[in-house]
Amino acid sequence: MVPDGDLQFGKDGVTIEFGPNANKNRSEFGKKLNDLIDSTNTWTIIPDVKDSKNFKEPVGGPFTKPANANGLATASGLPGLGSGGEIHIPTSKSEYEFGAYDPNDRVQLTDPVIIFGHELFGHAWFLNNGTHDGRPQKWGDRPGHDQAIKVENLLRKFLAGKNELKPSELRGLWANPMKGESMLRMRGTIEWKRP
């Protein structure tokens, strides 16, 4: 796709870097992004979350939908063959904004770049490799979502350029009372709601 360059997922979002040093400078997340681009599986990014102006049937929240079950690891932990799929993300056109419970069980607004990264690296990358946690993921009842949240927290540290972040800057995990769950609210309102 970019044979002479490199795609980087960095502080300024996604950038293309050209030149002989491009590959050398590739970050861990830049490598994962290239894994998806180089994959023989087809991945489609659709910016249709809660945007009723531009989409007739906008979806209700960010999510990644595998094309088939090959993206899931088996119950015994063996990898599947891998799959492509669809990544649905909100943009600045979305009428809602999204957040999640932090490790202290307070809802924090999530930067759309983090949401995009969560779907790309926490879900699509594992599905592409056939190593996505195979358990069903239903809001409030999904211990298998920790796989994605742990990657999200690494991305938060990477983008902040720090190894340590305040609890309010991290997302909670299944072990926390509110389980690091996703929340949403209409733009311009204060009250968070569950999706």
Ligand SMILES: [Zn+2]
């Ligand atoms: Zn997720």
